[in-house]
Amino acid sequence: MKKELLLLFLFVAGIMQAQVVNIPDANFKSYLLNYQFGDGILDANGDGELQVSEALVPDILDISLPASSSINSLQGVEAFNNVTFLTISCRVTEINLSGLSQLQTLWISDIQLTDLDLTGLTGLKGLQIEWAPIVAIDVSGLSNLETLDIDALNSLTSVIIGNNPNLKNMFLYSTSLTELDLSGCPNIESVNLQFFNNADDIYVNLKNGNPSYNPYSANIDLASNANPTNKCFVCMDEGEAENFGSMESNVLLSTYCTFTPGGNYNVITGSLLFDNESDGCDTNDSVISNIKLNLNDGTENGSVIGSTGLYEFFTQAGTFTITPDFENDLFTITPPFAEINFTEVDSLVTTQNFCLTPNGTHPDLDIVIVPFGARPGFDALYKVVYRNKGNQMLSGSVVFAYQEDKLDFVSANPSENSATPGVLAWNYSNLVPFQQREIYVILNVNAPMETPSVNIDDQLGFTATINPVTGDEFPDDNVFELNQIVIGSLDPNDITCLEGNSVNPDKIGEYLHYNINFENTGTAPATFIVVKDVIDAAQFDMASLQLINASHPVQAKITDNKVEFRFDDINLGAGEKGNVVFKIKTLNTLQANDDVTQKADIFFDYNWPIATNDATTVFEVLNRGDFAKDNSVKIYPNPSKGLMNISATSELKSVELYDVQGRLLQAGSTTSLDISGRASGIYFVKVFTERGMKVEKIVKE
16 A cells, blocks of 8 residues: 555656646746746756746746846746745736735736736735736735735726725825725724826725724825825724824815724614603604713713614723713603623624603793894894703794894794784694794895894894793793894804804803804715814813704714714705704803804815804803893793783892883883783883893783
8 A cells, every 4th residue: 555655646746747837938938947046947957848846946936027028928927836925027918826825925017917817816915016007906805915005007096905904004106096995904004195197086985993003104195196286085083183194285084984983893772762651662652852862981971962863872892881861850761871781893783772751740841043144135034943841742832023123024934823013923732842843934134225224243133932931940941032143145154153242141151052054055965964063161061062953864973072963864955055053051160251162164075174153152241232231031921911920130120111112101120010901012121130131022912
């Protein structure tokens, strides 16, 4: 048996020794036969042929030929199965690298190929290609690739990276690429890109779920581009921007290419349900929107607020605590919080719902007026948003009062139930907890030639009231006052403090409302929009931020002192508009004459952000007149058929009632006003307090 095995081995070895590599190009064959390797040449036996056994000897092969070389084909190189380092520099038009499974480093230069097949090079760790008319490169099958270096491939329009977990270094110089996706490379450490002949803007996706590279360097150079005014949009992970060096002004670093993180992650999702009948939450109960949920992993905090009722957190491994965060404690939450534990990161999904039931009987309404710009002589649009943030279903009325001498009523949607000069009223019924409704009002603003005239920088006053006020848990927010500054031209992307440019210092520590408008001024629909507001933590209490209203489905993500309102799949058409309204408390440590400012950046798809104006509000004792205005004065119910209550945070001095002609009808100093004997219509109440004075328009039903 041993003799037979020995004979078989000698037979196979003899076949390999005798097997000749097919090399049809005589010049290439001569180059290989005389290739210096070790102490000799590849043609070790000197027979003028290259045996397979001889091709298996070298682990390094250098095919670097001058431009004058007459070699036209490299057929036969695929027989060098044990080569780990291969250099090819010659003007050939065809290369077959299949079978070089041991190859670890490949350097190619000056070839005349438009396509390069790298299939089967599974052991490749380093790939460098330069000076070639190659159009496309696909390295998605090279799972061991660590370094990719592409230089002077001026015709290159496509590089497919795919999922390459071992890729660490990416060098790309002088190409015509307009898109590069590195999202499947979670361990990349160095990215250096230089563009050459790009007619269009460039998109680079570095969002791979790993922003904490150490070490890490990134550089993007557009200076050598044939069109240096082109822009480069770089999508990256949160916190990755500091890894980049100094960027040119036309390189935009952003996290807003997708609203899901890069790389692998887990998901915690769910809804909040309102159990109005206290029989346990089920699919028949309504989903609650605009409620904040806080996420804590033991070290860091984050929050989301969704207008659709569905929440989502993207996490890694660890233990996470989710807690619903309500503006007021009017509900029992089951469970009050939830702990979710992920032992690994493997696209795991956990659903955690929360069930809310009324905690006692607490009616609570609020209302806000959202303006969309007022110009002299033009129509102005106002949105009245009212909502039930208590735990009881309510019915009542909404009253909208405006300066009828300066504004003419045009229309309302829905139509008003009653209208008197300067006052519109609507009845509402069966407003369930967490429900909000909207009323749109169009008014025409007086022109400068009308009497009284309205000019740029004039202030227009509005009041909205939602009834019932009596018995409301927090009656202060049943009345909203809007002080609007008249403008000369509309800015389609702006932010406004709805309380005005100045408010009384007694409002320090209370909510200010902000509206952010945006408009697609481009020519194509915007797929997604992000409104980012970095809030000054020295002025505002981030924990108090509440989402009030939005024109489209939105999710607010709060991280540290940054809030991002994300409109995914909004598809906002050219010329179409949208807005988002939120409220936030100022810090109670502020003083009189301090000011607070909000500013936002608006991102439309992969475009540079549009910066809004600065919305600055001053806490000052004196307003535009010579007297202090006491905004703490409240008069309710309004409208009323008889007795009206008057409240203020400071001592009440006197109360005066006037008709629309300005005639004094009655005066007193009590905290109530009886108008039961007055005719139906509009009146004005002037209230003097220890802090100042306030004039309020009232309606006698």
